[in-house]
Amino acid sequence: MDMKLAGKRALITGASQGIGEGLAKAFASEGCHLALTARSADKLETLAASLRAAHGVRVDVLALDMTGPGAIADIVAFAGDADILVNNAGAIPGGTLWEIDEDAWRKGWELKVFGYINLTRAMYAQMKARGVGVILNNIGNGGQNFDFNYIAGSTGNAALMAFTCALGGRSLEDGIRVLGVNPGPVATERIGKVLRNHAARLLGDEDRSGELMAGYPLGRAAKVEEVADLFVYLASPRSGYTSGTIVTVDGGITSKRSVA
Structure with a gap:
């Protein structure tokens, strides 16, 4: 199925490994030009070279710490007129309330929660000026399955779910779709x-x-491809009436909860 994304430009954060790397491969396979960010310059360059060779797409890379001073502005300038933003950078540490102290909690949220919010704020303004765009947030099903042993992550993911739905509920008025994906x-x-x-x-x-x-x-x-391919579909015009919602990909883990 042609996702009608050829020639579009996608900005993907946290793109050097894991789901982020899978996202880069999936969008490149659809003919998207890529703007990839992460902390590791070596991993980004290696990935970019392989994608250019395999798919003939333009791949630009920017190695930086998203939590550093001026980093969001640097990413926005690097991204140019990106049609698609995929917020993917960050992993909030696991642990109980007493195992995750304030410093660790704030550090985890600074990258994932506030990183998503701040980059969305900046990119949304550019997309609104053009009257078109898609913003996808890779969140996690911990926001639906409240976990005593993952309290910082559960709380942060739940916040990002609310942020995504609140923004995406009206974003189509500006020609922008905002969606979230909750992998298990x-x-x-x-x-x-x-x-x-x-x-x-x-x-x-x-x-x-x-x-x-x-x-x-x-x-x-889940296989990385099973998650990444969903992002591609949601970013495509074939999903043009979808905004302000979260799609969960966890094999039914969330749905099989029981009081018994």
Whole structure:
């Protein structure tokens, strides 16, 4: 299916690895020109070279810390007239209220929560001036499944869900669609680390993390492609009447909750 995205320009944050890398590959395969940001210059350059060779698209990269002074303005200038913004950078640390102190909590939120909000504010203004644009927020199903052991992340993701729905409820008046995606566990290096930590805490042995994976739907985490392809569809004109909502991709984890 042609997603009608060829020639569009997509800005993707946190693009050097994990879901971000998968997003870059998925959009490039549709003929999108890319503006990729992350902290690692080496990883960005390696990814950019492979995408240029594989798909013949323009790929620009900017290595920076999004929480640094002036970083948002630098990203906006780098992105140019991007048609699509994918907010993806950041991972909020896991832990209980007493394990995540104020400094760690603020640091996690500065990149993911306020990073999403601040970059959206800046990019929205440019898109509004042109009367067209799509903003996609990669959030996470922790915002729907409130977790005692992931309290900073659950709270931050819930805030981003509310932000996305509030903004996207009226954004079509400016020609802009704003959407969120809530992945559950995804097969990246990060989920491997999370599962090892959980196994050490719950089972006393991090090498038993595979036992925790067995409890997921289909006995596995989502493939990166299964998440990235959804972003591509939501960004496309084929999803042109979709705004102000969140799509959850977790194999039914959120829906199978029960009081019994």
